[in-house]
Amino acid sequence: MLGRIHDLLRGVLRSPAFRYLRRDIRAKIGGTIVLLVVFTAIFAGFIARHDPTAQSKDILKGPSWQYPFGTDGTGRDVFSRVVYGTRTALIIGTLLVVVQTLIGVPLGLLAGYMGGKVDNLIMRAVDAVLAMPGLIIALAFVAIVGPGLYNVIIALAMTGWAGYARLMRGQTLAIKEEPYIEAARAIGEKDRTIISRYVLPNAISPLIVMVTMTFPAAILLSSSMSYIGLGVMPPYPDWGYDLNAYKQYMGDPMPGPLLTILPGIVMVITIFGFQFFGDALRDSLDPRLRE
Amino acid sequence: MQFRFPGGMYGFILKRLLLLIPIFFVVSIVIFLLLPITGDPARQVLSGQGRQDVTPELLENIRHQYGFQRPLYIQYLRYLTGYPPADPAQGENALVIPKGLLRGDLGFSYKYQRPVSSLMLEALPQTLLLTLTAFVIALAIGLIIGVISALRRKTWVDYTFMGSAIFGVSIPFFWQGMMMILIFVIWLRWFPIPTAGEHDLMYLILPAFTLATHETASLARMTRSSMLDVLRQDYIRTARAKGLRERAVVYKHALKNAFIPIATLLFLRLPFLFGGTVIMEVVFSWPGMGRLLVSSMGVFGSPAKDWYVIQGGLLMFLILAVFANLFADIMYAYLNPKIRYGEGR
Numbered sequence A: 001m002l003g004r005i006h007d008l009l010r011g012v013l014r015s016p017a018f019r020y021l022r023r024d025i026r027a028k029i030g031g032t033i034v035l036l037v038v039f040t041a042i043f044a045g046f047i048a049r050h051d052p053t054a055q056s057k058d059i060l061k062g063p064s065w066q067y068p069f070g071t072d073g074t075g076r077d078v079f080s081r082v083v084y085g086t087r088t089a090l091i092i093g094t095l096l097v098v099v100q101t102l103i104g105v106p107l108g109l110l111a112g113y114m115g116g117k118v119d120n121l122i123m124r125a126v127d128a129v130l131a132m133p134g135l136i137i138a139l140a141f142v143a144i145v146g147p148g149l150y151n152v153i154i155a156l157a158m159t160g161w162a163g164y165a166r167l168m169r170g171q172t173l174a175i176k177e178e179p180y181i182e183a184a185r186a187i188g189e190k191d192r193t194i195i196s197r198y199v200l201p202n203a204i205s206p207l208i209v210m211v212t213m214t215f216p217a218a219i220l221l222s223s224s225m226s227y228i229g230l231g232v233m234p235p236y237p238d239w240g241y242d243l244n245a246y247k248q249y250m251g252d253p254m255p256g257p258l259l260t261i262l263p264g265i266v267m268v269i270t271i272f273g274f275q276f277f278g279d280a281l282r283d284s285l286d287p288r289l290r291e
Numbered sequence B: 001m002q003f004r005f006p007g008g009m010y011g012f013i014l015k016r017l018l019l020l021i022p023i024f025f026v027v028s029i030v031i032f033l034l035l036p037i038t039g040d041p042a043r044q045v046l047s048g049q050g051r052q053d054v055t056p057e058l059l060e061n062i063r064h065q066y067g068f069q070r071p072l073y074i075q076y077l078r079y080l081t082g083y084p085p086a087d088p089a090q091g092e093n094a095l096v097i098p099k100g101l102l103r104g105d106l107g108f109s110y111k112y113q114r115p116v117s118s119l120m121l122e123a124l125p126q127t128l129l130l131t132l133t134a135f136v137i138a139l140a141i142g143l144i145i146g147v148i149s150a151l152r153r154k155t156w157v158d159y160t161f162m163g164s165a166i167f168g169v170s171i172p173f174f175w176q177g178m179m180m181i182l183i184f185v186i187w188l189r190w191f192p193i194p195t196a197g198e199h200d201l202m203y204l205i206l207p208a209f210t211l212a213t214h215e216t217a218s219l220a221r222m223t224r225s226s227m228l229d230v231l232r233q234d235y236i237r238t239a240r241a242k243g244l245r246e247r248a249v250v251y252k253h254a255l256k257n258a259f260i261p262i263a264t265l266l267f268l269r270l271p272f273l274f275g276g277t278v279i280m281e282v283v284f285s286w287p288g289m290g291r292l293l294v295s296s297m298g299v300f301g302s303p304a305k306d307w308y309v310i311q312g313g314l315l316m317f318l319i320l321a322v323f324a325n326l327f328a329d330i331m332y333a334y335l336n337p338k339i340r341y342g343e344g345r
Helices: A002-014 A016-023 A025-042 A078-114 A116-130 A134-145 A149-176 A179-186 A191-202 A204-228 A239-249 A255-285 B008-037 B041-048 B056-066 B072-081 B116-151 B156-168 B173-187 B201-231 B234-241 B246-268 B270-283 B289-295 B307-335
Strands: none
Touching (some): A016 A255, A025 A078, A078 A116, A078 A204, A116 A149, A134 A204, A134 B307, A191 A204, A204 A239, A204 A255, A204 B173, A204 B270, A239 A255, A239 B173, B008 B041, B008 B307, B116 B156, B116 B201, B116 B246, B116 B289, B173 B201, B173 B270, B234 B246, B246 B270, B270 B307, B289 B307
8 A cells, every 4th residue: 555655656756747847936836825725724723823713802903923913803813713714715625626526527427438318418417507607506505505614515516516527528538539448348347447447547637637726716706605694604714704794894094904904815825826836737737738 | 300490600599599498497497496495485485584473374374375385386387477376365465476487577575575577677787787897898908918928928928917817816806896995995085985876987997897807817818828829820820921910910810710719718707707796796785686686695694585586686697697608609600610500519
């Protein structure tokens, strides 16, 4: 087992894609941001200086050593709330990736491999879903079943799986024509084995790009939903929810607007990091662009 | 004997238009089912009105007023056509019984005490105004940035533009909207405070530009890569080889061909833009369908929901999305005579 992981890692590190990635400025900047955000989420308890839900007598204080981003209307430390917010953001991103992969990837493989009526049926559904305004459908779903972390994930996955399915179908269609698939058929491999042992591993790199790109989209959409009030609800600290709560201080004199500016900048940098890294990753895995 | 559609562009458009009919039925069934499959509709209506004193008699009363006691297919028929009409003998209230989608009725809003269709008709032009203004802004700026980036490939101009494009798609609409209000309304006082009341052009500028940011950025990226693809083609080399001026090569030959994939993607992205419009309308108190829809959804966990407004708003947005796709298809067929629109796609 360890040997296989070692081989895999060595294979990745020696691949032309990784060599390209290491020289790409976007990958350096984006990768650093992504690592920082993941680190922050894991060690939130050590980085935050206060309990994100603890109220204090220091109400609406400006940034200081004790409260790096200041305090809000109930005396909570805004920096700690932003730090813990990374957890919510990454949990939503991760679970969304898992759900969308579990629905979209098998359907895409099936459509591409089987072809004919199955393909037609699945792709009709994919086209229909992709044509719909995902955010509005997600909002309507949450309005009906109620807000909350898991409902937000289900709501976003309802339309998000279609992109995964379309990607996997395209990959499968191309891979199906490869000689090694014909060889696998010739030695009598079952369809199931061919899909899982031959098709899937060869379609993995665009899937990795898709997964990377799901994170910024998830943070963007989920924070918008919780800003409106149809998303993540307390006790999970959420950037969108907090920004909505802090917008009432925008018209106040100076420490007031900082409550919306500073957490917002952190949110934008996070999304930007994932986006930048994903962009470099996509180019690095595309041999035509690597030149 | 099979009916054959007339070939060519008109046949293609006709076929696409006919396809709208089944799509409309599927969408209407899904939207109709929203209420019954998520629980007891009578209870939903009461909690939507914020009533706390729910008694079995009251539930029964509401059930009959709204006609929920009828079988589902009768209710759907009613939702679609308004038939059978309200029956006072069964306690059905003619005001709240649907009079039929096909007759342009979307139900009755108990929050506004008005027919949903008239609310929607007031809000629709506002939503279209905001979305299309943003669309045009994005188209103009995005194309220019994309073309310049492609022509100045791998120079600092290109890097700056493309870097800001990625940054542009990283800013959530709502936060950008808040910052626009903070800077241009609160600090600089260039624009009036957003309200849902009287409007003039000054109110449109901030939300339209904010909404256009994402589109501009992604359009610039699409234009750049499409231009680069085209500039690599043989006919561009030919055009250059025969001594055409660079201007003519770029604007006559390259841009025209690069525009084909862009035009299609543009319309396909409209549904995404509608999502942004909803957020913008909430942030800037813009009196469009998005704000209407969200305000009827019971935000921040409050149970007050205006069901027919949710149904109606969703229906309107889905129809807009369907039309955006129709335009994308037609545009694609029109600009790309190679596709065989005579045969079934």
